[in-house]
Amino acid sequence: MQKKYIRICPECHSTDTQPDLSADSYAKGLLNQRKCNTCGHTGLFFPEYSPEDVKKIQEKRP
């Protein structure tokens, strides 16, 4: 069975992220940049976790 990994925001741990395809990121050549829809954080580093780990991480938040 193939394992699925979910990218989460390193700032707020939201799973609601998407590739940042704005003209701004194209201009900078940051084609792999992602954006968090929850807190608006953008960056190249969005860690990937398994669904179980995402649950654990989100449960730790106050």
Ligand SMILES: [Zn+2]
């Ligand atoms: Zn975020």
